[in-house]
Amino acid sequence: MSPRLRSALLRIAVAVPTLLAMSVFVFALIRLVPGDPVRTMLGFRATPENVATVRASLGLDHSLATQYTDWLRNALHGDLGEDFISRTPVASQLRERLPVTLELTLLAMTLGTLVGVILGVASSQGKRATRAAGEAVSLTGISMPDFWLGTLLILLFAGTWQLLPPSGWVDFADDPVENLRYLALPVLTLAVGEAAYILRTTRGAMLETLSAPFIQYHRAKGIAPRRIVYRHALRSAAPPIVTAIGIQFGVLLGGAIIVETVFGLPGVGKLVVTAINQRNYTVVQGAVLVIAALFIAINLLADLASTWLDPRSETAS
């Protein structure tokens, strides 16, 4: 087995206990609620019959181990229980809302990465002023709370200039142009922080690579400076940048929770906030599970890509 393949399998193997631990945590969510979670959850609807139904459906009368294995088995089969307020399956709500969150975060990731890498490379080059400008831009982008930036964008684009809608949603399938108009501000909001962070990582990795002897040797061969920067240096700087994209996806998902609330997007993030305020624990559980699994998956992908891009992994023992 090649070292690269072995390290890839190892990373996948490590993700399994992580997923399991995360599932235990999500399972425990309801059970950790102080007092009787069922009564808390049902509130004024807590008639004796309702309470009995919910208790039975959560399996609260069984041992914890049985509860967990039953819950996990159902979850793996796509059954995340019932929303006891709207009396609909949690899984179907998530299926409806996940595409919104995915579209939002993946677009923000793509835009932020593109801008961040381009600016990061630019600010690793050139004069001191360029570098200082890059640093200032990234510092500003990182320091602004993302949802606050969102509100400022609403103020300008939706208020003063009336260019884009302040909130709401149209499905891509129904009207792609309107869909993008509704997504423009939320994506921009998330992309600014993403770009700032990727800029920082890119600049750091590029500065390190550009001082490597092999870059000097590319110059000695008379290879064009632009080609050295974009083909050779960027290629060597890629692994840490890709890893950063994966880690930063967690920030994007966290940002989505709040940005969906600000812009009224019907995504998983808005769902989880509403559900917490309504003490709708089965929905909270389902949403947390989905977001966390998504994060673990993207992180794993980024890790694998980073390993695959790193030539040292080819020969490492």
Add this chain to the structure above:
Amino acid sequence: MRGSRKALAGAAILALLALAGLLAPLLAPHSPESIDSSRVLVGPDVSHPFGSDALGRDVLSRVLYAFRTSLGVALGSVSLALVIGTLLGLIAGYFRGLADTLIMRALDMLLALPALLLAISLIAITGPGVWIVIVAIALIYLPIFARIVRAAVVRVAAEPYVEGARARGASHLAVLRGHVLPNAFGPALVQASVLAGFAFQIEAALSFLGLGVRPPTPSLGLMLYDGYQVLQQAWWADVFPGIAIALAVISFLLLGDGLRARLDPRGIAS
């Protein structure tokens, strides 16, 4: 040189902000709670430089008091995470073996959730409140500190002088206190400064969602929520608290960057 200039700039802004927050009762031109129906959503003027909000309260006074709360949350959560994380990192890195595996694997699990989701899940169980926000942010930061301290400990413990101290009969505790801790402290402090800045953002996000600090305690996140409600009529209610957060984050980041040059030359905390 550049590093120390940055640290100085960061420390200076930070000192000003902290002073303004601490001295809020003296500096605030008005009471943060006093409702004035004649000044509902009135823009900035001489008596109210940051304008007034939907209840006619003075935004400047509220920013000062809110900054105090947010700073307290940031420092509280970072201190909590620093102390516990350092302890766990020391144990894991110094004794290695099973303790190491158990502690670090358990902490890794915390990193498996997006930070904000971890905080929100915790608050879903307990309900909101200032103390819960502090604990939630500390929980996010805990594994970061433990990792840094553990890395420093593992490196230092391999140094010949530590072995020498052990050979001379120094106790575990003496070695930890005398050799290991001083070496781990720099990188941890650098990270603490950076994370204190981000704590402002997390507090703001949680409070904005109604999952953090609860009224009537003033916080910058709550002010952003109030400002968001009246965004189209009164930009000042949204803009000034946001700038306060951004300034706080920038100054903590600058301080961290500057300290890194001095306290963490190997770049462990990056």
Add this chain to the structure above:
Amino acid sequence: MSLLAIERLSVSFGTVSALRDVSLAIEPGEIVGVAGESGCGKSTLGLAVMGLLPPTARVEGRIALGEQSLTELRESELRRLRGRQMALIVQDPMTALDPCFSIGSQVVDAIRAHADVSRREASRKAIELLSEVGIPDAARRAREIPARFSGGMRQRAVIACALANDPELLIADEPTTALDVTIQAQVLALIDGLRERRGTAIMLISHDLGVLSQVCDRVAILYAGQLVELGAASQVLEAPRHPYTQALVSAVPTSDHAPGTLTTIGGRVPDLADAPPGCRFSERCPVALPLCSEVPRMLPVGDEHEVACWHVEQGVAR
């Protein structure tokens, strides 16, 4: 006309004077050794010719390659000469190759940086070059990344990159220093063979007089940034005239030496930020004169043999 003409070259970094008034010419097809201790400016000399000194370096004097005055060219014009008319072989083959690209593609890159040929054509030529420098099974190994190559094989690959566009001048900076002794001899033979087959002129920079004596036509000795002696390799290395060269040659351990009788040079290399004003060796020179605080000229002491030493100047005058 000389292929390479270095005239009164001085290089300084801030207050550090790395090279002072160095003049040296290399003829087509000639191998000239440049020797001296570490920090004497050997590598700076090579980089100055390639135009690869960091932007902080201040360069005075003139360097000409054929008809072109390199010191007057802009960076973009210089780049078109690098790798085409003059090429560099660096000391450490472990770090000189791009870890992310296959050996073959790096040679292809070097070819296509200057020659307008198809990728396929370049790739065919790259495999030819890799075979020429002694990489067995070149077609297959060209697809591997540097990490799969041993030190000696990497140095061969670096040489293949340098030869990509058949340069007239090759600057080899300690090409064998990082290699095992047995590999050293092979690489040296390879470099020597290049001149035979291609007529490439070579500036061979090395601290190892043994290496230089094997392949060089002429040898230049640098001390603390000053050229102290220049001449046919046999004369400079067997009958050195400068006290420094004499000390350097006698410090080379040979099989004739009785065990425990290694010769060393007393004193230390001067701080280049505060070097003596005249002959920079004067502080350590066993036969220094008061005159030595003035800069000595290079004077001929025989056929193709020049020395910068006041003893020689006085001897000539007398």
